[in-house]
Amino acid sequence: MGGRDLSRINIGLMGLGVVGSGVARILTEKADWYATQVGRPLVLRRALVRDLNKPRQVELPRELLTTDPREILDDDEVHLVIEVMGGEHPAYEYVREALLRGKYVVTANKEVMAKHGPELLDAAREAHVDVLYEASVGGGIPLIAPLKRDLLANAMTSVRAIINGTTNYILTQMSREGWDFDRALQQAQALGYAEPDPTNDVEGLDAAYKIALLASLAFHTHVHPDDVYHEGITRLAARDFRYARELGYAIKLLAMAERSNHGVQVRVHPALIPEDQPLAKVEGVYNAVELTGDLLDRVLFQGPGAGSLPTTSAVVADVIDVALSIIRGVSDRLTWRGDLMLPVRPIADLTTRYYLRLVVPDRAGVLAQIAGCFGRNEISIASVIQKETHEEDQTAELVIMTHRSLEANMQRALRQLAELPVVREVGTFLRVEG
Ligand code: NAP
Ligand code: HSE
Numbered sequence: 001m002g003g004r005d006l007s008r009i010n011i012g013l014m015g016l017g018v019v020g021s022g023v024a025r026i027l028t029e030k031a032d033w034y035a036t037q038v039g040r041p042l043v044l045r046r047a048l049v050r051d052l053n054k055p056r057q058v059e060l061p062r063e064l065l066t067t068d069p070r071e072i073l074d075d076d077e078v079h080l081v082i083e084v085m086g087g088e089h090p091a092y093e094y095v096r097e098a099l100l101r102g103k104y105v106v107t108a109n110k111e112v113m114a115k116h117g118p119e120l121l122d123a124a125r126e127a128h129v130d131v132l133y134e135a136s137v138g139g140g141i142p143l144i145a146p147l148k149r150d151l152l153a154n155a156m157t158s159v160r161a162i163i164n165g166t167t168n169y170i171l172t173q174m175s176r177e178g179w180d181f182d183r184a185l186q187q188a189q190a191l192g193y194a195e196p197d198p199t200n201d202v203e204g205l206d207a208a209y210k211i212a213l214l215a216s217l218a219f220h221t222h223v224h225p226d227d228v229y230h231e232g233i234t235r236l237a238a239r240d241f242r243y244a245r246e247l248g249y250a251i252k253l254l255a256m257a258e259r260s261n262h263g264v265q266v267r268v269h270p271a272l273i274p275e276d277q278p279l280a281k282v283e284g285v286y287n288a289v290e291l292t293g294d295l296l297d298r299v300l301f302q303g304p305g306a307g308s309l310p311t312t313s314a315v316v317a318d319v320i321d322v323a324l325s326i327i328r329g330v331s332d333r334l335t336w337r338g339d340l341m342l343p344v345r346p347i348a349d350l351t352t353r354y355y356l357r358l359v360v361p362d363r364a365g366v367l368a369q370i371a372g373c374f375g376r377n378e379i380s381i382a383s384v385i386q387k388e389t390h391e392e393d394q395t396a397e398l399v400i401m402t403h404r405s406l407e408a409n410m411q412r413a414l415r416q417l418a419e420l421p422v423v424r425e426v427g428t429f430l431r432v433e434g
Helices: 018-029 031-038 091-100 110-126 144-148 165-177 181-190 205-219 238-246 308-328 366-376 407-419
Strands: 009-014 042-048 080-083 104-107 156-162 249-260 263-274 286-293 297-304 351-361 381-390 395-402 425-432
Touching: 009 018, 009 091, 009 308, 018 031, 018 042, 018 308, 031 042, 031 308, 042 308, 080 091, 080 308, 091 104, 091 110, 104 110, 104 308, 110 205, 144 205, 156 205, 165 181, 165 238, 165 249, 165 286, 205 249, 205 263, 238 249, 238 351, 238 381, 351 366, 351 407, 366 381, 366 395, 366 407, 407 425
Parallel strands: 009 042, 009 080, 080 104, 263 425
Antiparallel strands: 156 249, 156 286, 249 263, 286 297, 351 395, 351 425, 381 395
């Protein structure tokens, strides 16, 4: 690799935003402590940004900043690249080139690792370097390293997670305050939790990248994010939270991966979860990940899933790990190998319970028609509650809970219910977990 002088470990930092400025600040403030841990200094040699004149959360000598990626990629003295720019392009191209040129890489980029992880890990292996990505899932919560090392003795069977802080904050506010989605989103944006364009978070894409990474590691296979079924939280109404609570449930955006003899099923969607389960109690921007393995049974990791310093904690841990590998001249010690090539099963194969809210005319014979539709699709109803009646238009709201049924049957029933003249509106449809 470039830079044979290993008396110091030279770092090229790509990105100096929320995470990058935290990393730059902590590498500076704790320089002596990290030098003691590693045995030599970690030196920030260049920081790549788009705009040299932007105000920063960290003060760095002006000559360290550059807008030219070549000043990092072509510099043979840079041993290690930290990529915290975000987005797929050009981050993917920069990470790939850094690896091919023999530089170790630490990244927080879930999108790049979920889409291109296998290729980048192969590139790293061939170049005898590493790419570490602890911060890409769950911010500061240790997840990637435990799956790569501490849980290796287990056959993992499931991952259930709340891994998007923005949506968990929005859902918490909808539940606590009785707000609708738009109001909770505005509050999340005002507090800086949600981005001006919140699509990736609220449509479940961010969580899909993260569960693809966790499922790949847990099950030794490769789950591409395109194979992850995902639904967002935008259709939820404030009253769904009220009805769920009356039934003993919380509503959470869950990211789940399950392994069976037939392959893996990986999905992200809002779901009802019993209020006494640990995941139901995870509030605000916090994340939590529940892993189940054959030896360990169940373990729960919980903590701050985003934010400058929590994410910096994960990035710098990877940096220290990589620095030690550079000094020892080792690579590929504990890395993911997705050899199993397990098939990813479609959502239609899922069997679970369902919650459905319908608006119907409040008159005789309506319930019988709805029950008939469920019956024809082999779905057994567990309970029906008439929640609200509206005198003026003579309608009522029904909340139906089913027994465990096949998703394909449930989807067919939903299409047929929408066609029934007695159904005014098919409202929220949610899966029930646990
Ligand atoms: P951010 O605040 O938007 O910062 C991105 C930085 O990258 C900015 O400094 C920007 O430069 C620079 N940049 C972006 N595109 C560039 C380009 N083409 N050329 C040069 N510089 C470029 O993002 P962030 O929140 O720190 O997130 C960074 C990464 O960490 C993402 O992959 C994200 O998913 C991941 N992550 C973030 C968090 C979190 O809490 N924020 C948590 C876990 C993981 P300018 O400043 O000049 O615009
Ligand atoms: N947007 C993410 C979240 C943080 O809300 O959890 C970065 O992974």
